[in-house]
Structure formats: C-alpha cells, structure tokens
Amino acid sequence: MFTKKEIKEVVFNPFEYLKTDWALLSAKSKSGKINAMTVGWGGFGVLWGENVITVYVRPERYTKELIDETGEISLSFFGGDKKEELNYLGNASGRDGDKLKKVGLSAGEVDGYPIIEQAKFVITAKVLYSDNLDPNKLIGSAKEFDKKWYPKKNYHIMYIAKITGVYEK
Numbered sequence: 001m002f003t004k005k006e007i008k009e010v011v012f013n014p015f016e017y018l019k020t021d022w023a024l025l026s027a028k029s030k031s032g033k034i035n036a037m038t039v040g041w042g043g044f045g046v047l048w049g050e051n052v053i054t055v056y057v058r059p060e061r062y063t064k065e066l067i068d069e070t071g072e073i074s075l076s077f078f079g080g081d082k083k084e085e086l087n088y089l090g091n092a093s094g095r096d097g098d099k100l101k102k103v104g105l106s107a108g109e110v111d112g113y114p115i116i117e118q119a120k121f122v123i124t125a126k127v128l129y130s131d132n133l134d135p136n137k138l139i140g141s142a143k144e145f146d147k148k149w150y151p152k153k154n155y156h157i158m159y160i161a162k163i164t165g166v167y168e169k
C-alpha cells in the first residue's frame with residue numbers, strides 16, 4: 001500500500017536512484033494497458049514553476065507509444081533490489097507479451113497513474129513537453145556522443161513531466 005507524501009518530505013539521491021539502482025518507467029494507453037521499461041537516465045527539477053521529472057526514451061520503445069497516448073507516466077524505484085528483473089525488463093519488449101508477469105512484477109494504478117506494485121518509492125507525472133534530441137546541438141566534446149550513443153540514429157525523445165504525486169511504501 002502506497003502512502004502519498006509531500007514532496008518536501010522526500011529525501012533521496014537522484015544519481016544513485018537512477019544511475020546505480022535504475023527505475024521502471026511505466027506508461028498507460030488510452031484503453032488502460034500498462035507497460036514499463038527500465039531507465040537509467042533522467043532528471044528531477046523545476047520548470048515553469050512546476051516540480052518535474054525528465055526521462056529520455058528512444059523512438060522504438062513500446063513504452064513510447066503509450067506515453068504518447070495519455071502522457072500519464074511514473075518512475076518506480078526499488079532501492080537497489082530487483083536488478084535482475086529490471087535488467088530483463090530493460091531488454092525485453094512489452095510488444096512481445098506480458099514481460100512484467102514473467103519476472104513476478106505487476107502493474108497497478110495510484111490516483112489513476114500507472115505504477116509497479118512492488119516498488120518502494122514511486123513518482124507519478126503528467127507529460128508537459130517533449131522534444132527530439134538533435135545531434136546538431138551537441139556541443140564541444142559532446143559531439144562524440146553521436147557516434148557513441150547513436151550508431152542507429154535513434155535519438156532519444158526527451159519528456160518533461162509535471163510531478164503529480166510521490167508515494168512510499
């Protein structure tokens with residue numbers, strides 16, 4: 001059972017939570033279907049006076065299709081647990097079947113937003129803005145990232161989403 005928290009009450013290290021522990025990015029289709037994919041990149045901040053998260057999603061992800069349908073997303077965190085499961089969910093696609101079930105995880109909803117039931121900490125959010133990363137805008141030494149990260153030219157789509165709730169178990 002998740003308890004909604006005031007954002008001011010929540011303290012965590014964003015670098016550890018994303019880069020080290022990873023998270024599941026969940027999205028919901030118009031018909032209510034939920035899919036999730038592992039993410040290791042993203043951000044937390046403030047824009048247009050709103051508390052926001054930013055996620056970066058490559059165009060071929062099934063999750064992207066669902067994000068574009070409703071803009072209702074979440075990040076579910078597991079505190080360093082479930083890395084094997086997250087690794088699987090970061091390599092298999094929801095297009096090919098119920099991958100969450102395969103690793104013993106389940107999708108649910110909190111206040112209408114898609115979440116992963118087994119998470120320890122969840123941030124729900126509504127997409128406000130999206131943009132395609134443009135290799136022509138890489139600056140200085142970052143120009144190397146085009147070759148390093150995009151041999152297939154599948155540039156990430158950046159989604160900035162307003163935080164609608166933070167929840168803890």
Ligand SMILES: Cc1cc2nc3c(=O)[nH]c(=O)nc-3n(C[C@H](O)[C@H](O)[C@H](O)COP(=O)(O)O)c2cc1C
Nearest residue numbers: 037038039040041057058062063090091092093094
């Ligand atoms: C540790 C890890 C981090 C990942 N981070 C991202 C990410 O930030 N953005 C992204 O587009 N894909 C990322 N992926 C890849 C997706 O999770 C993967 O392609 C997934 O199978 C997509 O699932 P879907 O087709 O069901 O959406 C990551 C994978 C792993 C294992």
